[in-house]
Amino acid sequence: MTKIDIIQNVYEKLGFSKKESSDIVESxxxxxxxxxxxxxxxxxxxxxxxxxxxxxxxxGRNPQTGEEISITARRVLTFKxxxxxxxSLNS
Amino acid sequence: MxxxxxxxxxxxxxxxxxxxxxxLAVKTILEAMAGALKENDRIExxxxxxxxxxxxxxxxxxxxxxxxxVSLKDRRAPFFKTGKDLRARVENSR
Numbered sequence: 001m002t003k004i005d006i007i008q009n010v011y012e013k014l015g016f017s018k019k020e021s022s023d024i025v026e027s028x029x030x031x032x033x034x035x036x037x038x039x040x041x042x043x044x045x046x047x048x049x050x051x052x053x054x055x056x057x058x059x060g061r062n063p064q065t066g067e068e069i070s071i072t073a074r075r076v077l078t079f080k081x082x083x084x085x086x087x088s089l090n091s
Numbered sequence: 092m093x094x095x096x097x098x099x100x101x102x103x104x105x106x107x108x109x110x111x112x113x114x115l116a117v118k119t120i121l122e123a124m125a126g127a128l129k130e131n132d133r134i135e136x137x138x139x140x141x142x143x144x145x146x147x148x149x150x151x152x153x154x155x156x157x158x159x160x161v162s163l164k165d166r167r168a169p170f171f172k173t174g175k176d177l178r179a180r181v182e183n184s185r
Contacts, residue, residue, distance in 0.1 A: 079171030
């Protein structure tokens with residue numbers, strides 16, 4: 001499934017035009033991205049939470065060459081699926 | 092940001108839409124995505140990330156609070172891999 005399929009779904013099920021459906025779907029992902037880029041947590045009930053986690057600097061290795069490298073402190077995005085979604089996958 | 096706040100922000104970008112319309116659109120989007128995962132389909136959103144379904148093996152785990160053993164069955168779990176653009180934006184934020 002890609003964004004096009006999601007847009008098609010919105011278009012078919014609701015009374016929006018193709019353009020409106022596309023704009024809405026784009027807006028949804030853009031707004032979530034902006035919020036996460038600002039370090040905010042995004043909680044979508046029934047689906048899951050997107051969280052920005054702080055990672056400390058550490059020594060790492062290039063798994064291919066074994067060469068030691070230093071990994072700088074950074075922020076990473078994690079997704080924790082909601083129990084509702086996990087249950088629906090296993091029912 | 093919660094789902095309701097997301098709905099309000101999307102609404103602010105579409106002057107002709109009612110909040111109810113947008114709430115329904117967001118619901119439809121999430122249902123389409125959950126439906127795809129249920130069918131074992133992967134969802135690829137360019138610039139955002141990819142959702143896939145991973146198979147988890149059965150194992151004996153512990154309730155971290157009580158220490159009691161719990162057995163977990165074979166199960167499917169959603170997995171999200173952040174897209175390159177978003178990863179870079181999050182990494183360098185602040």
